Amino acid sequence: MSVLSPDELEARLRAIGAERYHHHHPFHRLLHTGGCSRGQVQAWALNRWCYQAVIPQKDAALMARCDDVEVRRAWRSRLVDHDGETADDGGIARWLKLTDGLGLDRDMVVSQRQALPAMRFAALAYLDFVRSRPLVEAIGSSLTELFSPAIIGERVAGMLKHYDFVTPETLAYFAERPPRAARDSAFALAYVKRHATTPDAQRGVQDALRFKCDVLWAMLDALHAAYVAPGLVPPGAFVPADHPGAAT
Numbered sequence: 001m002s003v004l005s006p007d008e009l010e011a012r013l014r015a016i017g018a019e020r021y022h023h024h025h026p027f028h029r030l031l032h033t034g035g036c037s038r039g040q041v042q043a044w045a046l047n048r049w050c051y052q053a054v055i056p057q058k059d060a061a062l063m064a065r066c067d068d069v070e071v072r073r074a075w076r077s078r079l080v081d082h083d084g085e086t087a088d089d090g091g092i093a094r095w096l097k098l099t100d101g102l103g104l105d106r107d108m109v110v111s112q113r114q115a116l117p118a119m120r121f122a123a124l125a126y127l128d129f130v131r132s133r134p135l136v137e138a139i140g141s142s143l144t145e146l147f148s149p150a151i152i153g154e155r156v157a158g159m160l161k162h163y164d165f166v167t168p169e170t171l172a173y174f175a176e177r178p179p180r181a182a183r184d185s186a187f188a189l190a191y192v193k194r195h196a197t198t199p200d201a202q203r204g205v206q207d208a209l210r211f212k213c214d215v216l217w218a219m220l221d222a223l224h225a226a227y228v229a230p231g232l233v234p235p236g237a238f239v240p241a242d243h244p245g246a247a248t
């Protein structure tokens with residue numbers, strides 16, 4: 001296998017996103033086109049909390065492993081973006097505004113007690129990957145963010161249009177994300193293009209992006225199986241009031 005040029009590597013990475021990113025998942029199509037009930041939107045928000053909670057942990061883990069001060073300096077803005085400088089700003093706080101706005105109890109959301117097991121496991125698999133794989137792969141696994149601005153734009157427009165229980169305030173989390181995702185993914189892409197210079201490293205980076213697409217896909221598969229079809233909610237997990245067969 002021969003070495004790819006940096007631009008060939010980028011083209012391969014973009015092709016992986018075009019094929020495997022979670023914008024193709026049927027649950028997202030339902031969510032963005034008004035096909036979800038209020039209970040299904042609640043289930044999505046409370047379950048995605050598992051991912052939100054892990055992101056700053058994986059960013060801290062990545063920085064802890066990194067001996068390059070330039071990378072740490074660039075990467076730390078991700079931690080601030082999510083954790084905030086105070087309890088009221090930052091992505092974590094904004095995600096909880098979304099779950100508040102959907103009428104979910106904060107302690108229940110934060111505890112993850114009623115989250116789907118597969119959701120928690122997928123989020124932890126991402127954390128484990130970043131802790132254990134070579135740094136260039138750990139950085140490469142964040143490259144799904146190359147593709148998130150487009151899906152976030154579609155989500156915000158679609159949800160505001162279709163759901164009267166969703167407001168711009170409850171979706172404030174997403175207003176902040178696209179420019180930050182663009183900044184962060186540009187940095188990560190430049191890093192992998194510069195540092196993945198052998199066939200093995202280049203394959204590792206591509207596999208890291210595939211792995212991350214799988215993490216995101218598995219989370220949506222779990223949501224779809226529990227709350228759309230066949231609608232099998234695992235024992236102990238959140239049962240929306242409008243779920244078929246929910247206790248009245």
Ligand SMILES: O=C(O)c1cc(C(=O)O)c2c(n1)C(=O)C(=O)c1cc(C(=O)O)[nH]c1-2
Pocket residue numbers: 055091141142143144145147148151152177216
């Ligand atoms: O709403 C989305 O579809 C979406 C996707 C992704 C992604 O592609 O991993 C992230 C986010 N949102 C996001 O909000 C976020 O903070 C984020 C951080 C990361 C990462 O891997 O470091 N991905 C994502």
